[in-house]
Amino acid sequence: MLIESYFVSVSGPPLANNTAISKDAGIYEHTLHPSHSTSNTLKKSSVPRNCLAVSDTHVFAAQDDKSTIYVYSRAKGNQEALVTLPxxxxxxxxxxxxxxxGTQEGRLIIWEVCTGRQVTTPASHVQAVSCIAATPFHLITGSDDSNIHVWSLPRLLELxxxxxxEPQDTLSNHRAAITSLAVGQSVNPDTNICISASRDKSCIIWNYQLGVALRTLLFPSAPxxxxxxxxxxxxYVSSEDGSLYAVELFAEKALLGPQSGEESSTAVQVSSAFGAAPQEAGxxxxxxxxxxxxxxxxxxxxxxxxxxxxxxxxDSTELANLNASVTNVEFVPLLTPARSTKSAMVVKPFLGSRSYDFTSQLGSDLVSDTRFGKMLNSNGIPKDVLEQAILAFQEPAGDNIGDQEVRKENEELWEIINQQRALQKKTLDRYVEAKSANA
Known part of the structure; x- marks a missing residue:
């Protein structure tokens, strides 16, 4: 059975004296399916918004108003490393x-956790980098300065x-701080979309590779x-007044694509919310x-x-009350793509250029199992071997190498015999002509 889980982080002190909740728990791992439960807790962490990341093996959590990253091991459930940044x-x-x-000064720090290599960009944003969205080829960064930068990830990782x-492009249609970013995982440059939310009470749908605003959505309060x-x-959008909005991109009145009846420059007012957060929750x-x-x-x-x-x-259903401000919800991918290697440990970042080591675990054997090995390790004769044998009996018999050599020799001998017969016939014809001439 597939198990779906997600991570939740909190920030700040406890809101009330509740002995049922651990005071030093900062990150919770919850199981959503088949039944909701708390499967793990990571302690002594206060994580601000947009500062939690989860991999197959580790959890990375930036700390509130600090320059440190806590690295937790998911298998052991404890803190594995503390990384201090400038x-x-x-x-x-x-x-x-x-x-x-993303830093408070508007820079990007790229850290290869398997090797420790670190790349730092100049301060391209005037203010703090408030949110980041990533694809295999691009980084999209939003800032309190209201600008969105699009970066080429392979270029940032150049040795x-x-x-x-420098940013590949800058998207500057917003007029206030960027609060959130979300990006689709399409690899087609025509269908790659990014959605940005801003305190100017708007969300913009972008084709970020082309630098084009596809649609502007206006909300009653800031998302x-x-x-x-x-x-x-x-x-889905949450706003300051507690409303929750669902924006369908390809509904009856499509916002994008050829089915859209309006120009992309036309702003759309979103006013009907599908739900509202309880007043006691905020x-x-x-x-x-x-x-x-x-x-x-x-x-x-x-x-x-x-x-x-x-x-x-x-209406909503309460899953948990963590007695502190909840700042991040991060779902764990249900099915992860197969990888030939897995990082065995996290290497702390270092500045400068130098040789570095890559330590990993192999996900499979270096040599794939042979056909004979599969037959040897199976019970009885494998089904695929039987099928191949039956198909071989049904096919017409083919000439082996020996038969091909004999056939070639026979063809050469017949060619010599035919040449001798032609020469004999020609000699006999001349003899008949000479005898009739003498007569």
Whole structure:
């Protein structure tokens, strides 16, 4: 049975004296399916918004108003390393073995956790990098300065230290701080979309590779966070007044594509919310959508973790009360792509260029199992071997190498015989002509 789980982080002191909740617990791992439960807790961590990242083996958590990253081992459930960086961290994103950090001064720090290599960009943002979205080829960074930068990830990871790290493009349609970013995972440049939320009470859908704003959406109050459907069919927004909005991209009145009846420059007013956070919980500060897009998880500043059924749009159900401000909801991928290696440990980052080691565990044998090995290790005759044998009997018999050599020799001998017969016939004809001439 597949188990779906997600991580939730909290920030700040406990809201009340509740002995049922551990005071030093900062990150919780919850199981959503088949039944909701708390499977693990990671202690002594206070994680701000957009500062939690989860891999198959580790959890990376930036600390509130600090320049440190706590690295936790998921298998052991304890803190494995503490990494100190030169600037305070405001946002975190993870892509495979690369951790991307946004700083208070507007820089990006790229850290290869499997080797320790670190790349730092200039301060391209005027203010702090508030949120980061990542794809295998691009990084998208939003800032309190209202700008969004698009970066080429392969260029940032170049080994040549002389390359200048500059944004590939800048998206500057917003007029206030960027609060949240979400990006689709399509590799087609025509369908790659990114959605940004800003305190100017708007969300913009971008084709970030082309630098084009596809649609502007206006909300009654400032959006605090958003989450994109796994198939990029819709996205969900939480606003300052506690409302939750569901924006369908390809509904009856499509916002994108050829079915859209309006120009992309036309702003759309979004006014009808599908739900509202309870007053005692406060507006949702973080959102997460499960793998099939049917359940929305929201975290609230008064410790509530709520579940919303997106298929029925029914009222919320409380999953947990963590007695502290909930800042991040991070779903663990249900099915991860197969990888030939897995990092055995996290290497702390270092500055400068030098040789570095890569230590990993092999995911499989170096030599694949042979056909004979499969037959030897199986009970009886394998089914595929029997099928191949039956098909071989049904096919017409082919000439082996010996038969081909004999046939070639026969053809050469027949050619010699035919030449001798032709010569004999020609000689006999001349003899007949000479005898008739003498007569």
């Amino acid at each position: 600037e305070r961290i405001r946002s975190v994103a993870l892509l495979d073995d690369v951790l991307i950090l 040549d230290s002389t390359i200048e790290h 605090l966070c958003l989450s994109l459907d796994p198939c990029a069919r819709a996205f 507006p949702a500060s973080c959102l997460g959508v499960n793998y099939d897009g049917t359940i929305l998880i929201s975290g609230h500043p008064r410790g509530h973790v709520l579940r919303w059924d997106l298929s029925s749009r029914a």
